[in-house]
Amino acid sequence: MAVTYELVKTCKQTGARAGIIHTPNGSFETPMFMPVGTLATVKAMSPEELKEIGAGIILSNTYHLFLRPGHDIVKEAGGLHKFMNWDQAILTDSGGFQVFSLSNLRKIKEEGVEFRSHLNGEKLFLSPEKATEIQNALGADIIMAFDECPPYPADYEYVKDSLERTTRWAKRCLDAHRNTDKQALFGIVQGGMYKDLRIESAKQLVDLDFPGYAIGGLSVGEEADIMYEVLEYTTPELPKDKARYLMGVGAPENLVEGVIRGIDMFDCVLPTRIARNGTVFTSKGKLVIRNAQYARDFQPIDSDCACYVCRNYTRAYIRHLIKCNEIFGMRLTTYHNLYYLINMMKQVRQAILEDRLGDFQKHFYAIRQ
Amino acid sequence: MAVTYELVKTCKQTGARAGIIHTPNGSFETPMFMPVGTLATVKAMSPEELKEIGAGIILSNTYHLFLRPGHDIVKEAGGLHKFMNWDQAILTDSGGFQVFSLSNLRKIKEEGVEFRSHLNGEKLFLSPEKATEIQNALGADIIMAFDECPPYPADYEYVKDSLERTTRWAKRCLDAHRNTDKQALFGIVQGGMYKDLRIESAKQLVDLDFPGYAIGGLSVGEEADIMYEVLEYTTPELPKDKARYLMGVGAPENLVEGVIRGIDMFDCVLPTRIARNGTVFTSKGKLVIRNAQYARDFQPIDSDCACYVCRNYTRAYIRHLIKCNEIFGMRLTTYHNLYYLINMMKQVRQAILEDRLGDFQKHFYAIRQ
Numbered sequence: 001m002a003v004t005y006e007l008v009k010t011c012k013q014t015g016a017r018a019g020i021i022h023t024p025n026g027s028f029e030t031p032m033f034m035p036v037g038t039l040a041t042v043k044a045m046s047p048e049e050l051k052e053i054g055a056g057i058i059l060s061n062t063y064h065l066f067l068r069p070g071h072d073i074v075k076e077a078g079g080l081h082k083f084m085n086w087d088q089a090i091l092t093d094s095g096g097f098q099v100f101s102l103s104n105l106r107k108i109k110e111e112g113v114e115f116r117s118h119l120n121g122e123k124l125f126l127s128p129e130k131a132t133e134i135q136n137a138l139g140a141d142i143i144m145a146f147d148e149c150p151p152y153p154a155d156y157e158y159v160k161d162s163l164e165r166t167t168r169w170a171k172r173c174l175d176a177h178r179n180t181d182k183q184a185l186f187g188i189v190q191g192g193m194y195k196d197l198r199i200e201s202a203k204q205l206v207d208l209d210f211p212g213y214a215i216g217g218l219s220v221g222e223e224a225d226i227m228y229e230v231l232e233y234t235t236p237e238l239p240k241d242k243a244r245y246l247m248g249v250g251a252p253e254n255l256v257e258g259v260i261r262g263i264d265m266f267d268c269v270l271p272t273r274i275a276r277n278g279t280v281f282t283s284k285g286k287l288v289i290r291n292a293q294y295a296r297d298f299q300p301i302d303s304d305c306a307c308y309v310c311r312n313y314t315r316a317y318i319r320h321l322i323k324c325n326e327i328f329g330m331r332l333t334t335y336h337n338l339y340y341l342i343n344m345m346k347q348v349r350q351a352i353l354e355d356r357l358g359d360f361q362k363h364f365y366a367i368r369q
Numbered sequence: 370m371a372v373t374y375e376l377v378k379t380c381k382q383t384g385a386r387a388g389i390i391h392t393p394n395g396s397f398e399t400p401m402f403m404p405v406g407t408l409a410t411v412k413a414m415s416p417e418e419l420k421e422i423g424a425g426i427i428l429s430n431t432y433h434l435f436l437r438p439g440h441d442i443v444k445e446a447g448g449l450h451k452f453m454n455w456d457q458a459i460l461t462d463s464g465g466f467q468v469f470s471l472s473n474l475r476k477i478k479e480e481g482v483e484f485r486s487h488l489n490g491e492k493l494f495l496s497p498e499k500a501t502e503i504q505n506a507l508g509a510d511i512i513m514a515f516d517e518c519p520p521y522p523a524d525y526e527y528v529k530d531s532l533e534r535t536t537r538w539a540k541r542c543l544d545a546h547r548n549t550d551k552q553a554l555f556g557i558v559q560g561g562m563y564k565d566l567r568i569e570s571a572k573q574l575v576d577l578d579f580p581g582y583a584i585g586g587l588s589v590g591e592e593a594d595i596m597y598e599v600l601e602y603t604t605p606e607l608p609k610d611k612a613r614y615l616m617g618v619g620a621p622e623n624l625v626e627g628v629i630r631g632i633d634m635f636d637c638v639l640p641t642r643i644a645r646n647g648t649v650f651t652s653k654g655k656l657v658i659r660n661a662q663y664a665r666d667f668q669p670i671d672s673d674c675a676c677y678v679c680r681n682y683t684r685a686y687i688r689h690l691i692k693c694n695e696i697f698g699m700r701l702t703t704y705h706n707l708y709y710l711i712n713m714m715k716q717v718r719q720a721i722l723e724d725r726l727g728d729f730q731k732h733f734y735a736i737r738q
Contacts, residue, residue: 040689044696069664069689077667077685085681295438298446312454316446320409320438327413327696 003184013358028056063098079139202237235262275333372553382727397425432467448508497541528561571606604631644702
């Protein structure tokens, strides 16, 4: 198998998992937050910096790379790893989410989705076969089934029809997948916020025996408590010997709660997007570094943080750079936010290994302001 | 003296100088191209990257730092070196050039210049004393006299009056300078494109015995041949034991020609500005990497270049990033362009040491397309 999940430890306090995921381009410890490199670059970061902060895997995007530069060019370059100079693991999203969130005038049929490019309005078509073909050309270690991410809220009948189509599409992705020895295709559980539908979706996908499973259709506008509840009844349906990936979730508290509910992998544009706007994570909560109160604040972003940024730069300097739209400001805030999440996940993993993730969770909330 | 110039070798073929400039924050070899860090950051670059490419000195800007974040904040941070995490030499421009090129509604009086901020229209005033006070607060190793950079073309009488005022202002800068043991104040030769006025300006400033001299008011729209001619009759007026700095010049051919005419230091925003727009230097001339012809070009920017960018990334990838306005694209083109110029200056220096800069110059033009 291209990708395997090794369970290292289950936390006695919480049931959370510490593991290792093995891929053709290296192994990484879980739980893990995966930085998002939408267009074959994690915005503002170099590959060396990503390694420095401990990102063993990054995510990239089928929809975006299909539009620019085109998967044929990436293939001709020798695949995504070589194209972007990244020799560790990569996961590509199937494009399903983007087709539903970014594109215009989409028309869902059994065959696939007709939509217009968000860039130039060009009429395009993605199907399970096409999304898999593109991902085979890109060559990521983990690729995703083409799914429909239903809106929130959505009525029961719509979600039921949608998840059943998603299962049929998942089957077609498996059939279309041409590179099973080097790329692992993960299925995506849907089913909205309906317990029986989530369980049904999970069962159908588990029957198809994917090497790993994602939970999609969360973090789409629902309250955090609803998301946690969905996780509570969904993850038990997934096999213990496969990786579990919660898509599109990146707020620190959501990561902690997700891990406690059995998740191994997360991704989200949030930490890099808010970084570029001048919002940074700290152990005490978020900090809007643009604010005037930091103009003469010569402390690091987070005194408890050991990252390159916190060792070398003050809030006053970073605020100045962000206020002036300087690229280096965005580099520093992005670096820090990614380091913060990846380092937090290391601490979470250590707590799992020591059967004290429940204590960690209490402390995590206690020091927030 | 805060800053000294050590003459190492004069090229027998051309008369060009190889030297070392010693500052309180380290020494650097000349001729040198100084990357411009207008707002206390060389756009898109980290301090570590600047060291990696061999930049022993960078430039920053009085006018811009006066406006944002304010020199008082930089002083409170412990000075510019500490504020921006740069422990090698810094030169600050006096703000004279920016007052004349960027600001609105400026009014030149003997006392100084009244102008409006290019950011918010605020009424401000800079004088020799104020520009020196700001530069003393910033704490750069080399600071510049506050001068007027006359427009081009400008008539003889205007330029004559202007250069005489610039000399009076230079004297006032010397008198106002409060930190002579740690910061060297350089004078700026003006005089437009008039031989007798350039010589007069140089003589007046040399009489004031500055620790180094700049040539200002060039690269303001005149033909390159005119600039070369001005250098030919101006540099001989400057003392051999002091550094000579040609302001605002950064095109590769201008650097080679400037060194041959006795210049030691250069600065310009050109290499970093064109980089962000997707134009890169190569040994064969400029290359507009945005162009469609590079979409499937899997060669490095310059096959003769040994920089981080050329060792790891293809034209196709960099084109893709620049087309998508990705920050990492601007990082790569900026890194390469600065490396190109600084490495070219190293080669120029080596040619001087081996008395063959004339041969270097011939080869430099021969391989350009």
